[in-house]
Amino acid sequence: MEGSGSVSVKKSIVVVSKAKKEDVYHVLHKVPYGDSPYVRAKHAQLVEKEPEAAIVWFWKAINGGDKVDSALKDMAVVMKQLDRAEEAIEAIKSFRYLCSKQSQESIDNVLIDLYKKCGMVDEQIELLKRKLKMIYQGEAFNGKLTKTARSHGKKFQVSIKHETSRLLGNLGWAYMQNMNYMMAEVVYRKAQMIDPDCNKACNLGLCLMRQARYEEARLVLEEVMQGKVPGSEDSKCRKRAQDLLVELRSKLPGPQLSDLLGLDDDFIKGLESLMNGWGPIRSKRLPIFEEISSFRDQIAC
Incomplete structure (x- = not known):
């Protein structure tokens, strides 16, 4: 009896150990449990690293109503x-009607990324405006x-305020791609009023530079360098602001000769007066015009 009990205990330990290993496996690879088409698709995607096979299984999951x-x-x-x-855009447009109402918002986010990838800026603008409209309508x-x-x-909480600012930032960048800098500026300024951050500040600075409004751009970018904008402590963001300031300075007109010499208008006028005192005032016209004037006087006689 003791022997059989010992064997059963060992078997239980093996089963528990195996179950724990499976738990670790699923947690490690972030693969769901089961053997359904969706599970197989995730296994092909995340474990086997075979994206083409994963797509086949995802199609089977969609057609079979599995997640x-x-x-x-x-x-x-x-x-x-x-x-x-x-192809992904067409798939979403064709099959999103099968998805729940709660998932439509996240599907739109995927669609925006796909539009961006394909350079479909007008479609991206239209969808972003539609999502913003849903926000202010309370939907x-x-x-x-x-x-x-x-x-x-990882799960985290997103506020409606942060989401509005994020969508406005994306809309501003889309307008930038269309070279509609006036609209981009309006959108970026609205976004910064709602939930300011370093990245949108840099984009606003770039937008102002594209409009040749260099002084305004400088003020925006220097606020980032001075740490006055949330997120300014991020090294990548500060580096971008610094690079934009370097680009901005290269676009500014160079100093005039009088500026380089430290001369002012009164000094230059005084210098001209002094030179005139050294001799008769010479005509500033070229010799050829003097000859023409002389010839004209002769004709008049």
Whole structure:
């Protein structure tokens, strides 16, 4: 009896140990449990590193109604990585009706990235404006002031204020790509009023530079260098602001000769007067014009 009990205990320990290993495996690779098409797709994507096979399984998951929301978004991301962004756009447009209402907002975010990848600026602007309209109509975040977002497997809270500023920043950059700098400036200034940050400040500085408004651009960029804008402590952001200031200075007109010599207008006029006192005032016209004048006088006689 003791022997059989010992064996069963050992088997239990093996089962528990195996279960723990499986748990570690799923946590490590961020792969869901099961053997469904969606699980197989994630396994091909994250473990086997076979994106083409993952797309096949994602299609099977969508057609089979298996986690359609996640399958469509994940498939679009994999397609983008394979430079099949246009195909991903068509897939989202064709099958997003199968997804839940709660997932439409995150699907739009994927679509914006795809538009950006394909250089479809007008489509990007239109979608960003539509998302902003949903916010001020109270339709975003399901009417709440915050929502739970996920990035790199971690959950965090996003406020409606931060999301509005983020979308405005993206819209400003889209207008910049269309060289509509006046609209870009308006949008960036609105974004900075709502939730300022270093990156949008740099973009605003660049926008003003593109309009040849160098002094205004300098003031915006120097605020970043002086640490007056949230996020200014980030080394990459400060480096960008510094590079833009260098570019800005290269566009400014160079000093005049009088500026280089430290001369003022009164001094120059006095110098001219002194030179005139040394001899008769000579005509500033070229000799050829003097000859023409003489010839004209002769004709008049």
